[in-house]
Structure formats: C-alpha cells, structure tokens
Amino acid sequence: MRDMSAAGSSTAALTRMTEPARPRLGISTCLLGEKVRYDGRTKRDHFLTDTFGEFVEWVPVCPEVECGLPVPREPMHLEGDLSAPHLVTSRTGIDHTPRMRRWAKKRLDELAREDLSGFVFKSRSPSSGMERVPVFDADGVPRRVGAGIFARAFMDRFPLLPVEDEARLHDPELRENFIERIFCLQRYRKALGKRRSRGALVDFHAAHKLEIMAHSPKILREMGRVIAHAKDVRPSELCASYEELLVKALGLKATPGKNANVLRNALGYFKKELTADERAEALEAVEAYREGYMPLVVPLTLVGHYVRKYGQPYLGQQSYLHPHPVELKLRNHA
Numbered sequence: 001m002r003d004m005s006a007a008g009s010s011t012a013a014l015t016r017m018t019e020p021a022r023p024r025l026g027i028s029t030c031l032l033g034e035k036v037r038y039d040g041r042t043k044r045d046h047f048l049t050d051t052f053g054e055f056v057e058w059v060p061v062c063p064e065v066e067c068g069l070p071v072p073r074e075p076m077h078l079e080g081d082l083s084a085p086h087l088v089t090s091r092t093g094i095d096h097t098p099r100m101r102r103w104a105k106k107r108l109d110e111l112a113r114e115d116l117s118g119f120v121f122k123s124r125s126p127s128s129g130m131e132r133v134p135v136f137d138a139d140g141v142p143r144r145v146g147a148g149i150f151a152r153a154f155m156d157r158f159p160l161l162p163v164e165d166e167a168r169l170h171d172p173e174l175r176e177n178f179i180e181r182i183f184c185l186q187r188y189r190k191a192l193g194k195r196r197s198r199g200a201l202v203d204f205h206a207a208h209k210l211e212i213m214a215h216s217p218k219i220l221r222e223m224g225r226v227i228a229h230a231k232d233v234r235p236s237e238l239c240a241s242y243e244e245l246l247v248k249a250l251g252l253k254a255t256p257g258k259n260a261n262v263l264r265n266a267l268g269y270f271k272k273e274l275t276a277d278e279r280a281e282a283l284e285a286v287e288a289y290r291e292g293y294m295p296l297v298v299p300l301t302l303v304g305h306y307v308r309k310y311g312q313p314y315l316g317q318q319s320y321l322h323p324h325p326v327e328l329k330l331r332n333h334a
C-alpha cells in the first residue's frame with residue numbers, strides 16, 4: 001500500500017509541474033477501486049473515480065492497511081464508550097485502537113503537508129466513516145453515533161476542511177455543496193498565496209460576494225465588517241477570521257429561496273439595459289426555479305447571457321456564475 005502511495009506521489013508531483021493545479025483531496029482508498037477491504041474486495045465509486053476524479057487529484061488513505069493489517073483480515077467494529085469507542089475485531093476481540101492511533105498521528109503529520117482541500121470518507125466504516133458509524137454499547141446494542149477512528153482524528157486535526165462520505169454525495173444538494181466548498185477553498189488559497197495580503201483578501205471577497213450571499217446573507221454582512229476593519233489587524237489574524245467565516249457560510253445550504261434572492265439582486269444591475277419583457281421573462285425563470293419547476297442552471301444562464309451582452313464588470317467577476325466545473329452539471333437538478 002505504501003509503495004503504491006509512493007509511486008502515486010511521484011506521478012502526482014510530475015502532474016503538478018505540467019498542469020494547472022487541481023484541488024487535492026484525501027479519499028478512502030477502497031473508493032478508488034483498490035482491493036483493500038477486509039474481504040479483499042473494493043467499494044469503487046464511479047462518480048468519484050470517473051466524473052469528479054477528472055477535476056481533482058486524489059490522495060488515497062486506507063487506515064487499516066496502512067497501519068499494517070493484512071488483506072483479507074477479520075472485520076472490525078467500534079465498541080465501548082460512545083464518545084471514545086475502541087476499534088475491535090468482531091470475532092476474536094483484538095483491540096486495534098492503540099495501533100490505529102499511533103499510525104494516524106504520523107499519517108496526519110504527512111497529510112498536513114499535502115495541501116488538501118478536503119476528504120471523501122467511506123461511509124459506515126469503523127476506521128474511515130465520518131458520522132453515524134455504529135458503536136456497540138455495554139449491552140451490545142449498536143448505536144449509530146460514532147465516527148471511524150481515523151476519520152475522527154482527521155476532522156479534529158483539520159476542522160476547517162470540507163469532508164463528506166460517498167453515500168451522502170449521492171444526494172445532489174450535498175454533492176453540490178461539498179464540491180462548491182472544495183473549489184472555493186482552492187480559489188481562496190490561490191488568491192491569497194503564501195503572503196496573505198490585505199489587498200488580495202479584499203479582491204477575493206469582492207469576487208465572492210454573491211456566492212457567499214447564496215449561502216448566508218447574515219455571514220456575508222459579518223465578513224463585510226471584517227473586511228472594513230482590515231487595516232486594524234495583522235494580515236494573518238485578518239485571514240484567519242475571514243477563513244473561519246467563509247467555511248461557516250459555505251457549510252450552510254444555498255436554498256432555492258436564497259439563490260432566488262441572489263438572482264434578483266443580479267438582475268437589479270440591468271435596470272437600464274433590459275426591456276420590460278426581458279425583465280419579466282428573467283424574473284419568471286427565477287420564480288419557476290424557486291418553486292422547483294426548473295433547475296438553477298436556467299435563470300443562471302439567462303443572467304450570464306446578460307452579463308456578457310451588456311459587459312457588467314461587477315457581475316462578470318462573480319464566482320457565483322461559475323463556482324465549479326460546468327461539466328459536473330451540479331446545477332442541473334430541479
């Protein structure tokens with residue numbers, strides 16, 4: 001397994017030198033089709049490997065194999081204290097928690113240098129599941145309240161990184177939200193670079209106002225206050241406060257109601273250019289989207305058309321119009 005990772009990392013390094021940077025995401029190795037499961041099988045997820053995989057660079061992690069367990073191996077589960085369960089083999093009762101924790105500490109140090117923008121975990125795994133993993137209590141009753149030992153350690157170490165599991169990513173809204181956060185974080189890192197200047201942050205904020213508004217107008221106002229006082233704090237503190245709010249805002253759902261508000265706001269920039277008919281048609285499309293009769297892509301395409309036609313510079317720079325690769329068709333569901 002580690003050999004495969006080593007080969008993978010040199011290929012990845014070469015790719016980074018020759019192509020524009022793609023977001024780097026951690027992923028549970030079995031989701032990529034590697035036969036690392038306890039029963040020697042795979043849990044390949046075709047959306048992740050064949051579609052989303054075109055736009056990101058995967059950093060595979062299999063906690064059970066990388067901590068030294070063989071394939072195949074005895075299945076395991078979580079048991080004991082619901083808030084700090086142990087990882088135990090299901091037939092022979094061997095406790096692998098200390099081994100897994102030792103390995104995870106080292107592996108998390110390595111992952112801290114991988115410039116990750118997020119992680120896709122394997123659902124329900126006692127090592128890799130991010131939520132609702134069964135924990136057997138003192139009476140042997142399974143309670144779906146746990147997180148896998150490695151997934152818990154990862155989320156504690158990197159609390160601001162977006163995480164999801166492959167089962168939740170089958171939901172179109174959760175999928176769009178996760179992918180949007182990944183690409184926004186990537187743009188944020190690229191815009192701020194290592195120097196993290198006030199000017200770069202102000203520019204980033206200006207270009208992301210509508211995208212943030214679609215998630216939380218309230219947090220957008222808070223971010224505006226942070227930016228307004230940019231000169232009063234050191235750039236590192238400024239960026240830390242801003243980043244926390246950005247992650248918090250994008251973690252909230254962009255509902256049809258909030259998107260409709262953003263679209264109406266955008267149409268307000270064309271008061272002089274649009275005829276009464278054009279304006280009515282655009283507002284009708286926004287309303288039909290809000291009521292669930294058409295996908296977001298329809299009114300957005302109309303707004304994008306007016307932005308190009310009338311050369312509206314403020315809207316033209318808004319990430320809201322292109323937050324993630326159009327090929328992923330994330331805004332095509334009603």
Ligand code: SF4
Pocket residue numbers: 028029030031036037038061062063064065122125127128
């Ligand atoms: S769920 Fe995690 S530990 Fe289990 S095979 Fe997949 S990557 Fe390995």
